[in-house]
Amino acid sequence: MATGAPLFAGDSEIDTIFKIFQKLGTPTEVMWPGVSELPDYKATFPRWPTRGWAQIRNTAAQVGQDGIELLEKLICYDPKSRITARRSLQHPYFRDVDKTSIDA
Structure with missing residues (x-):
């Protein structure tokens, strides 16, 4: 997106x-x-x-380093190593998002 x-x-x-x-x-x-x-x-x-993400379109420019780190954790091949949706919400990429309305 x-x-x-x-x-x-x-x-x-x-x-x-x-x-x-x-x-x-x-x-x-x-x-x-x-x-x-x-x-x-x-x-x-x-x-x-x-x-590397620098070679994949302009993703790094669009989402920054925090976004790249989150993407890598979300699309990790090994499902056992992949970050969960709940844990991803705690990632620094979302630090400016108001999470008060998110069901915990």
Whole structure:
């Protein structure tokens, strides 16, 4: 939303997943333990390296360092390492948001 366009605009499931891989890097066992055991994982997926946010559109300029840090925590491949919605609300990126109306 911050950049005005989807980060992963694919025209099919496989195109979308490849767009994610192209931006975040193709997931490995180091990034996501157990990924190779997932039912739809293919060892033949193309291998793209991780790209920094500075190379992904103008995201850094739009959301700043706090926003980049939050994005990285929100879209972490490994669900066990991903930040929860509740914890994300406590992130410094939202420090100026009035949270009094948010259900705790």
